[in-house]
Amino acid sequence: TQLLEQSPQFLSIQEGENLTVYCNSSSVFSSLQWYRQEPGEGPVLLVTVVTGGEVKKLKRLTFQFGDARKDSSLHITAAQPGDTGLYLCAGSMNRDDKIIFGKGTRLHILP
Amino acid sequence: NAGVTQTPKFQVLKTGQSMTLQCAQDMNHNSMYWYRQDPGMGLRLIYYSASEGTTDKGEVPNGYNVSRLNKREFSLRLESAAPSQTSVYFCASSFPVSNQPQHFGDGTRLSIL
Numbered sequence: 001t002q003l004l005e006q007s008p009q010f011l012s013i014q015e016g017e018n019l020t021v022y023c024n025s026s027s028v029f030s031s032l033q034w035y036r037q038e039p040g041e042g043p044v045l046l047v048t049v050v051t052g053g054e055v056k057k058l059k060r061l062t063f064q065f066g067d068a069r070k071d072s073s074l075h076i077t078a079a080q081p082g083d084t085g086l087y088l089c090a091g092s093m094n095r096d097d098k099i100i101f102g103k104g105t106r107l108h109i110l111p
Numbered sequence: 112n113a114g115v116t117q118t119p120k121f122q123v124l125k126t127g128q129s130m131t132l133q134c135a136q137d138m139n140h141n142s143m144y145w146y147r148q149d150p151g152m153g154l155r156l157i158y159y160s161a162s163e164g165t166t167d168k169g170e171v172p173n174g175y176n177v178s179r180l181n182k183r184e185f186s187l188r189l190e191s192a193a194p195s196q197t198s199v200y201f202c203a204s205s206f207p208v209s210n211q212p213q214h215f216g217d218g219t220r221l222s223i224l
Contacts, residue, residue, distance in 0.1 A: 033212065033213075040217070040218075041217050041218070042115070042201050042203070042215025042216050042217050042218055043154070043201075043213075043215050044215070045212035045213070045214075048211075048212065088153065088154065090154075090213075098144070098156065098159055098169070099213060101146075101153050101154040101155075102153060103151065103152065103153035104153055
C-alpha cells in the first residue's frame, strides 16, 4: 500500500502554461516535503510544510498543505523548461518518524 | 562544502559478486539513509541509521547489510549480488527531526548481470 499517492504520474505541457500536481494520503502527516530531482542527480528539497492550511511560495511555485494534513499540492505558474524534472512528495506521520516518499510526478515542459 | 558524497558513481557486477557502496557526509548530521530508486517505484528505504552506532531496517532490507562506521560514514554492502538489485542507490543524511530536509548524494548506478 502506497501511503503517499502522487498524481499525475506524468505531465507534459507547453512553456508558459500553469499546472498543479497532487500528493494525497488517507493518513495524517505531521509534515510534508517536496523535492525536485533532475536526471543523474539526487533529489533536492524545495519546501517543507508543517501546519494544516499552510501556503508557501517559492518564486513561481506555490505549495499548499491541506487543512487536515492529509494532502498537499504544488502549483507552477508560467512553467519554464527549467522546471522539467521528477517532483517527489515525502512526509512523516510523527515528528520522530522516518520520511516516506511518494512515487513522484515526472514533469516535462516543452519549449 | 561537498554535502553527501557517494562512491562509486557507476558499477557493473556479475551475479554472486559482492561490493560495498560508500557514503560520507560533512554536515554533522546524526541520521543517514540508504534508498534504492527503480522506475515507477519511487524511493524505497533500505536501511537507516538514526545516530552513530545504530542501524534499522527500512522497507526493503533483504540482501543488504549496512555499517555506520562513524558519524560521517554509512556504507551499504551487497554480499551476493542478484539481478533484482540492479538499481540506482542514493544515500541521504539529515538532522534527526523528521521535518528537517534530507540531503542526498548523486547516486550510484549499479547493474547486476
